[in-house]
Amino acid sequence: MENTFTSVLFxxxxxxxxxxxxxMILWFVGLRDIIIVPPAVKxxxxxxxxxxxxxxxxxxxxxxxxxxxxxxxxxxxxLAWTGQGVxxxxxxxxxxYLSSAPDYLYFxxxxxxxxxxxxxxxxxxxxxxxRTRKELAELPPNMRAxxxxxxxxxxxxxxxxxxxxVLYRGLRKPAxxxxxxxxxxxxxxxxxxxxxxxxxxxxxxxxxxxxxxVLDEEVxxxxxxxxxxxxxxxxxxxxxx
Amino acid sequence: xxxxxxxxxxxxxxxxxxxxxRAFGPHWNPIRQLGTLAFFLFWVCAVSGIYVFILFETxxxxxxxxxxxxxxxxxxxxxxxRSLHRYSSDAMxxxxxLHMGREFVLDRYRGARWFSWLIGVPTIWFLxxxxxxxxxxxxxxxxxxxxxxxxxxxxxLGIFGEPVATNFLTPDSLSDRFFSLLxxxxxxxxxxxxxxxxxxxxxxxxxxxxxxxxxxxxxxVMLVALSLVWPAxxxxxxxxxxxxxxxxxxxxxxxxxxxxxxxGGRTLWGLAVGVSVLLAAMPWLPPLRRSxxxxxxxxxxxxxxxxxADCPFGAITMEARSDSLPFExxxxxxxxxxxxxGICVGACPVSTPFQxxxxxxxxxxxxxxxxxHVRDLTERGLRALASEPADGGRRVMVFGCDHGxxxxxxxxSGVAVVSLPCIGMLPPSFIDYALSRGAAxxxxxxxxxxGGCYQRFGVRWTQERLEGMRDPYLRSRVPRQRIRTLWAAxxxxxxxxxxxxxxxxxxxxxxxxxxxxPPEAALAPESVE
Numbered sequence: 001m002e003n004t005f006t007s008v009l010f011x012x013x014x015x016x017x018x019x020x021x022x023x024m025i026l027w028f029v030g031l032r033d034i035i036i037v038p039p040a041v042k043x044x045x046x047x048x049x050x051x052x053x054x055x056x057x058x059x060x061x062x063x064x065x066x067x068x069x070x071x072x073x074x075x076x077x078x079l080a081w082t083g084q085g086v087x088x089x090x091x092x093x094x095x096x097y098l099s100s101a102p103d104y105l106y107f108x109x110x111x112x113x114x115x116x117x118x119x120x121x122x123x124x125x126x127x128x129x130x131r132t133r134k135e136l137a138e139l140p141p142n143m144r145a146x147x148x149x150x151x152x153x154x155x156x157x158x159x160x161x162x163x164x165x166v167l168y169r170g171l172r173k174p175a176x177x178x179x180x181x182x183x184x185x186x187x188x189x190x191x192x193x194x195x196x197x198x199x200x201x202x203x204x205x206x207x208x209x210x211x212x213x214v215l216d217e218e219v220x221x222x223x224x225x226x227x228x229x230x231x232x233x234x235x236x237x238x239x240x241x
Numbered sequence: 242x243x244x245x246x247x248x249x250x251x252x253x254x255x256x257x258x259x260x261x262x263r264a265f266g267p268h269w270n271p272i273r274q275l276g277t278l279a280f281f282l283f284w285v286c287a288v289s290g291i292y293v294f295i296l297f298e299t300x301x302x303x304x305x306x307x308x309x310x311x312x313x314x315x316x317x318x319x320x321x322x323r324s325l326h327r328y329s330s331d332a333m334x335x336x337x338x339l340h341m342g343r344e345f346v347l348d349r350y351r352g353a354r355w356f357s358w359l360i361g362v363p364t365i366w367f368l369x370x371x372x373x374x375x376x377x378x379x380x381x382x383x384x385x386x387x388x389x390x391x392x393x394x395x396x397x398l399g400i401f402g403e404p405v406a407t408n409f410l411t412p413d414s415l416s417d418r419f420f421s422l423l424x425x426x427x428x429x430x431x432x433x434x435x436x437x438x439x440x441x442x443x444x445x446x447x448x449x450x451x452x453x454x455x456x457x458x459x460x461x462v463m464l465v466a467l468s469l470v471w472p473a474x475x476x477x478x479x480x481x482x483x484x485x486x487x488x489x490x491x492x493x494x495x496x497x498x499x500x501x502x503x504x505g506g507r508t509l510w511g512l513a514v515g516v517s518v519l520l521a522a523m524p525w526l527p528p529l530r531r532s533x534x535x536x537x538x539x540x541x542x543x544x545x546x547x548x549x550a551d552c553p554f555g556a557i558t559m560e561a562r563s564d565s566l567p568f569e570x571x572x573x574x575x576x577x578x579x580x581x582x583g584i585c586v587g588a589c590p591v592s593t594p595f596q597x598x599x600x601x602x603x604x605x606x607x608x609x610x611x612x613x614h615v616r617d618l619t620e621r622g623l624r625a626l627a628s629e630p631a632d633g634g635r636r637v638m639v640f641g642c643d644h645g646x647x648x649x650x651x652x653x654s655g656v657a658v659v660s661l662p663c664i665g666m667l668p669p670s671f672i673d674y675a676l677s678r679g680a681a682x683x684x685x686x687x688x689x690x691x692g693g694c695y696q697r698f699g700v701r702w703t704q705e706r707l708e709g710m711r712d713p714y715l716r717s718r719v720p721r722q723r724i725r726t727l728w729a730a731x732x733x734x735x736x737x738x739x740x741x742x743x744x745x746x747x748x749x750x751x752x753x754x755x756x757x758x759p760p761e762a763a764l765a766p767e768s769v770e
């Protein structure tokens with residue numbers, strides 16, 4: 001019951017928020033003209049209706065008189081119907097086939113995929129320090145945090161070695177305009193399935209070749225397996241999964 | 242350069258249209274109903290989608306199972322609905338691409354049509370977003386591939402703090418809420434799609450959004466039959482711990498993913514944005530048309546509203562009188578919406594060539610191709626006919642249009658021609674004028690193929706005017722047997738010439754032995770008797 005209620009809420013709330021917005025856009029783009037029809041359009045519609053009625057009446061009259069000839073009333077030949085059938089068949093064949101064929105070999109089934117995916121903030125460029133009494137006194141009472149922490153962080157560097165060879169080495173800047181966010185990595189590497197030795201190094205202190213965190217592990221990769229190389233922030237270590 | 246590309250394509254298109262005309266007839270011809278078919282397919286997709294949504298479970302564990310249930314257990318209804326949903330959306334891509342291609346080939350995207358063309362660009366985006374978001378919902382291996390690739394493509398933009406593709410790292414990184422969000426997207430994006438489709442036809446007078454019933458029935462039967470014979474099925478269920486190797490891609494919606502795999506996000510973004518901008522800019526790319534829009538001569542306009550009723554692009558509005566003449570309204574031309582077709586000129590009751598005093602001035606006219614000029618051309622043709630000895634056939638005046646079969650090539654001894662921007666520009670009184678001068682024994686009216694009028698209503702209005710169903714009428718004194726309407730595309734020029742010659746010789750026979758009129762011309766599905 002609660003699930004149903006939350007599901008309904010889930011749909012209802014956005015509809016209530018975006019519905020009026022959507023309606024307003026529609027209104028200004030043209031809905032206004034549909035609901036409050038301008039007199040000129042009303043007149044045009046009236047005239048169109050009148051003309052359609054007049055035309056229909058004339059068609060009936062002329063058909064009765066046998067003088068009005070159009071293809072609309074004439075039947076199509078059996079050959080034409082066959083042609084239609086062929087056209088529908090070809091179209092259906094095209095749609096049916098291309099909706100699921102030909103196959104696309106996206107990934108070699110004998111390979112495994114390594115995904116390097118982690119988001120980790122580098123160390124602060126300038127370490128936090130305690131504010132002096134004087135500094136604290138100069139701040140408004142609600143902003144008197146004892147520590148002053150400059151926001152900017154170092155980029156994070158990662159090196160991933162597979163069986164002793166460098167598979168990836170990269171440096172990522174921290175996110176955010178102030179450079180105070182996490183550095184994110186998302187890379188994919190297809191490798192042959194089998195046993196591999198992984199060596200991962202993560203530097204967060206802004207020193208080239210720094211290795212604040214390391215991981216060295218042997219893993220057996222099955223064909224088509226996805227292996228994640230990541231960083232567990234709660235445990236403070238790199239991991240393979 | 243555009244003309245060089247367009248010319249062979251137009252020839253090909255017109256030949257294909259002619260083949261379809263034979264099978265479907267001009268009114269059911271799907272090539273001329275691509276826009277209406279797109280609307281129809283949208284409704285099929287929407288109705289089938291509603292049914293599929295009823296059975297669909299918006300949870301990670303239940304999504305795939307619920308789709309499998311409809312496909313396998315309830316194949317007789319749920320399965321058909323799922324397949325209809327798939328195939329109608331695929332067919333929509335086909336008709337959309339053909340529709341866009343046809344309008345380009347026929348040069349029907351510039352001038353007054355720029356708005357519809359421009360709105361078509363976001364419509365393409367919304368269609369693709371609708372289709373691709375639908376593939377996610379199945380949550381099979383294809384959905385997994387599409388979801389991850391889409392997120393990686395978005396990540397290239399660098400607008401997210403963390404890569405959004407990381408949401409698809411492991412099976413436990415997904416929540417049921419994600420599927421609720423997907424359903425939400427898959428419902429709202431098609432609504433936006435419908436909205437843009439509506440705006441697409443907003444500026445079109447009397448837009449056709451429903452295909453003829455026969456064509457709609459045929460399309461629906463085809464889709465149902467396809468769903469029964471070749472039901473849509475899923476891949477293996479998604480497993481984020483495993484990479485799907487082989488995929489049965491939907492090549493209508495997903496071919497761009499191959500490009501993404503091959504070229505990466507930057508190139509695909511460049512391609513997508515570049516193509517969109519190019520498409521959006523096309524109405525303003527050279528060669529530009531610079532002829533002047535229709536102009537109203539207020540002293541002649543009595544506010545009769547005929548131009549207003551006949552304008553195919555809604556470029557004329559009736560407004561309160563701005564002068565002292567004793568009429569309620571006057572016609573006002575929106576120069577941006579005016580297609581320079583001259584249909585308003587043909588609709589105007591003042592447009593008669595019999596005026597003599599002070600030259601031919603009509604209430605609404607094209608400054609660059611005035612009705613007075615049309616009368617001059619007609620008189621020149623009539624003088625030529627009068628001075629030439631007939632070569633065994635009778636003398637014929639041909640009024641044609643610049644977008645149908647080229648009438649210039651018909652000019653020879655016994656045949657004079659006048660080509661107009663649209664045959665709808667010709668007031669019926671010109672036929673009376675040509676025949677009453679005594680120089681022409683017959684008049685041929687020719688324009689675009691029936692149902693394929695470049696200016697939308699030129700052929701239809703002309704027929705109705707000649708048949709006495711629409712103002713201005715052809716006077717009753719005009720002998721109908723001396724008039725032929727032959728609707729012909731540029732590729733039908735040889736047939737048109739043959740029909741004109743046949744008509745000339747028939748006219749001679751008319752005076753010799755009063756034989757019955759010839760059967761309807763092959764090119765004229767709706768010839769005037």
